[in-house]
Amino acid sequence: MALPLFPPESDPGPDFVGLLRMTAGRADPPARLEAGASVQVPHGTTVVALRYADGIVMAGDRRATAGNIIAHHAMEKVFPADRHSAVAIAGTAGMAVEMVRLFQVQLEHYEKVEGSVLSLEGKANQLAQMVRQHLPMAMQGLAVVPLFAGYDTARGVGRIFNYDVTGGHYEDTDFQATGSGGRDARNTIKLGWREGLSRDEAVDLAIQSLYEAADEDSATGGPDPVRGIYPLIAVVDAQGYQPVPEAEVAERFGALIAGKQAERAQ
Amino acid sequence: MSMPYYVAPEQVMKDRAEYAQKGIARGRSLVATTYDTGIAIVAENPSRSLHKISEIYDRIAFGGVGKYNEYDQLRVAGVRHADTKGYAYSREDVDARSLANLYAQYLGNVFTHEMKPLEVEILVAELGDGESPNQLYHIAYEGTITDEDRFAVLGGDAETITERVAAAWQGDWDMAAALKAAAEALAGPDRTLAAGDLEVATLSRGNGRRTFLRIEEPELAQLLA
Numbered sequence: 001m002a003l004p005l006f007p008p009e010s011d012p013g014p015d016f017v018g019l020l021r022m023t024a025g026r027a028d029p030p031a032r033l034e035a036g037a038s039v040q041v042p043h044g045t046t047v048v049a050l051r052y053a054d055g056i057v058m059a060g061d062r063r064a065t066a067g068n069i070i071a072h073h074a075m076e077k078v079f080p081a082d083r084h085s086a087v088a089i090a091g092t093a094g095m096a097v098e099m100v101r102l103f104q105v106q107l108e109h110y111e112k113v114e115g116s117v118l119s120l121e122g123k124a125n126q127l128a129q130m131v132r133q134h135l136p137m138a139m140q141g142l143a144v145v146p147l148f149a150g151y152d153t154a155r156g157v158g159r160i161f162n163y164d165v166t167g168g169h170y171e172d173t174d175f176q177a178t179g180s181g182g183r184d185a186r187n188t189i190k191l192g193w194r195e196g197l198s199r200d201e202a203v204d205l206a207i208q209s210l211y212e213a214a215d216e217d218s219a220t221g222g223p224d225p226v227r228g229i230y231p232l233i234a235v236v237d238a239q240g241y242q243p244v245p246e247a248e249v250a251e252r253f254g255a256l257i258a259g260k261q262a263e264r265a266q
Numbered sequence: 267m268s269m270p271y272y273v274a275p276e277q278v279m280k281d282r283a284e285y286a287q288k289g290i291a292r293g294r295s296l297v298a299t300t301y302d303t304g305i306a307i308v309a310e311n312p313s314r315s316l317h318k319i320s321e322i323y324d325r326i327a328f329g330g331v332g333k334y335n336e337y338d339q340l341r342v343a344g345v346r347h348a349d350t351k352g353y354a355y356s357r358e359d360v361d362a363r364s365l366a367n368l369y370a371q372y373l374g375n376v377f378t379h380e381m382k383p384l385e386v387e388i389l390v391a392e393l394g395d396g397e398s399p400n401q402l403y404h405i406a407y408e409g410t411i412t413d414e415d416r417f418a419v420l421g422g423d424a425e426t427i428t429e430r431v432a433a434a435w436q437g438d439w440d441m442a443a444a445l446k447a448a449a450e451a452l453a454g455p456d457r458t459l460a461a462g463d464l465e466v467a468t469l470s471r472g473n474g475r476r477t478f479l480r481i482e483e484p485e486l487a488q489l490l491a
Contacts, residue, residue, distance in 0.1 A: 003368045004346040005339065019346055020353070105353050108476075112321050112345045 016109040017102065017130070041142070042071035044096060046181035046213045046220040047078065047088035049149040049160045050189055051174055052202035055237030056149040056158035058086045059206035061181070061214060062229050063221030064093050073224065078232045080241040082107040085123055085150025086234050090179030092142040099130055099144055106130075120152040124161040124169055132167025147178050151236045158236065181213030181220035188212040199235060203244055206233055207252050223253040282383045286407040287422075289385025290332040295421025297431055297451055298329060298391055300400045301444040304470035304477070305391050308448035311465040319467045321478035322390070323348040326362050327469050329389035331421040332407070337386040340369060344390070362392030366403035366411055374409025383407055387420040393469035393477050419451075427451050441468065442489045445481075449490055461487035 004023055012018035047060035060077035063070060071093070079100050081087045087103060089096035106126055111117050118126070127148050134144055148169075149160040162176045163169045175193055177185040188209040197205065210231050214222035223230050230253055233244040294310035296318060307329050309318040318337075322328045322344045330337025344365055352360045369388050377383045388405040402414040412418075417435055419428045430451035436443070445466060453459040466481040473479050481489070 001347065001351070001364075001368070003340075003343045003372045004350065005343045005372070016349060016353075020350065023346075023350060102353070105349055109345065109349045112349075113342055115315075115317065115320070 014110040014113040016106040019109075040066045040069075042066045042075075042093040043219070044075055044077050044090050044093045044179065046177065046179040046185055046210060046217065047090050047147050048177040048182075048185045048189060048206055048209050049086075049088065049147050049175065050193060050197075050202055050206060051149075051158040051160060052197040052199060054158070054199065055151045055235060056086070056160060057199070057202040057206050057233065057235050058088050058147070058149055059203075059210060059231050059233040060088050061210050061221045061231050062224075063219065065219045070221075073221070073227060074229050076232055078234050079104070080234070081123065081127075081148065081150065082111070082117070083240045084117075084153055084236060085120060085148065086236050086241055087127065088147045088149075089144065090147070090182070091144040092137075095134065095137065095142055096144040096146070099134065099146070103127055103130060117153075119154065120150050120159055123150065124148050124171075127161075128163065128167045128169045130167075131163050131165065131169075135166055138165040145178050147176060149236065151238060151240075153238070156238070177209065177213075179220070181210075181217035184216040185209040185213040185220075199237075203233060203235070203248075204252055204256070207231065207249065207256060211253070211256060223250075223257075225250075282377060283408060286377070286383040286385050290387055290407065291422030293331050293333070293421065295419065295423055295427055295452055296329050296331050296389065297417065297419050297427065297448040298389055298402050299417035299431065299435065299444050299448055300402075300415070301441050302438050303472065304441070304468050305393055305400055305402070306441060306444045306448065306466065306468050307389070307391060308445060308452065309465045310452050310459060310463060312463055313465075317465060319465055319480075320345075321467075321476070322365070323352065323360050324357060324475055325393040325395075325469060325477050326360070326365070327389075327391045327467060327478055329391065329420065330386055332386035333384070336384045337388060340372075340384075340386065340388060344369070362390045362401055362403060366390045366405060366413075369405045370409045370411040372409075373405060373407060377408040389418055389420055391418075391469060393471065426454070430454070441470075445486075445489050461490055464490075 042064040044064050049058045058078050062074050064072040064075040078088045087100055143165045146163050152159050160172045160176050161169050162172050175189045192205045214220040230249040233249055235242050296309040298307040307319045311318050320328045320341050328341045328344055348360045390403040392401045394400045399415055402418040404412045404418045417431050434447040449459050461483050466486055468479050469477045
């Protein structure tokens with residue numbers, strides 16, 4: 001390994017992906033699949049993000065499926081992107097996790113090379129470029145659709161960005177969900193969301209939305225008290241990214257289920 | 267046929283070394299020292315945006331003195347090296363020693379083969395974890411590399427500053443004491459350096475994954491008081 005120095009006219013600047021291309025540290029994309037061939041690879045499913053008074057809450061179930069098989073019971077789909085933002089993934093698990101890893105390094109790399117943090121909008125655009133570069137794979141059925149949200153330190157609000165496979169990204173002012181159970185989760189949040197939710201209310205709403213999604217969509221995992229596996233939830237506010245402790249999530253799920261049982265008993 | 271003038275290799279090296287030393291001596295110096303829970307790096311630098319001290323990786327910091335454009339290019343190369351290595355392997359596999367060696371090789375190469383040597387001195391500091399100790403690698407303009415585990419001084423006036431730091435140095439001092447001593451050593455007996463004249467950063471256990479932290483003016487003034 002030599003010191004990666006470049007002449008000024010070909011310097012990649014703070015772009016980590018460009019640097020990888022120049023140093024050939026990145027493997028070539030996998031060979032094209034035969035037309036009509038289908039591969040059964042693990043897919044991640046439902047993730048949600050919603051805005052509350054001080055920032056955003058992001059949550060994802062833990063199930064990965066390959067066809068009708070459950071590939072993983074405890075997959076993690078919510079990640080810190082950097083100090084003030086989070087990214088959640090739905091789609092082909094292996095590629096999505098790799099995309100997140102590259103995205104995390106890219107944000108930190110920019111920050112260190114430039115000496116300043118990218119704006120939230122800038123981060124969202126960076127992720128869009130990565131999703132767009134992935135389009136050829138998406139056309140072959142290996143799609144990755146992330147959800148990006150963070151606390152905009154310049155404006156002092158939480159913001160949510162939703163992506164499609166072409167890298168198109170759309171800002172959602174209040175909430176968004178994606179993945180196979182995304183529709184059910186989104187409808188649940190739609191009914192419960194209002195301006196100025198507290199952190200606890202927002203976490204409860206995220207939990208409820210994943211519960212309802214798991215109720216309707218077989219690829220979305222519900223709470224699993226036998227193994228002690230619960231959805232992964234993170235809060236991003238002015239203090240930065242904080243995961244919600246698993247014990248708290250378990251307790252809130254318990255309260256939700258107890259409430260449902262009480263309703264049925266009446 | 268005209269014969270090129272013969273210049274003895276000793277003379278070439280001596281001239282280059284003199285040139286580099288002169289360039290470095292024009293700039294201001296930098297002190298890095300360990301303290302009870304980390305490493306403090308203190309540089310005399312009135313600029314708030316043209317940094318001498320920067321973050322390379324989770325537990326690695328960079329310090330440079332001499333010509334800004336030359337050491338800044340080396341800083342960026344260090345960030346690139348660390349990030350590509352951490353991405354290809356794992357974050358634990360990024361270490362200061364291999365980076366310091368690369369810097370030493372590069373500086374040595376430029377010194378012997380190029381017209382002009384680089385007018386810089388480089389520090390690569392790595393915060394130890396429980397098992398490995400703190401490391402301070404000091405790389406000179408001609409590629410000489412030395413490793414220290416107590417403190418390192420870079421810059422033109424290094425000898426006298428080293429004497430002053432050595433006299434004050436204690437193994438178990440806290441951050442405030444270390445910063446104060448470093449600032450006094452940089453200033454010398456005839457003047458005092460205020461918070462606005464200094465650039466300070468630490469690598470500290472307890473800062474989370476990324477241990478690098480800049481200490482900015484209001485807090486720095488309190489620590490130096």
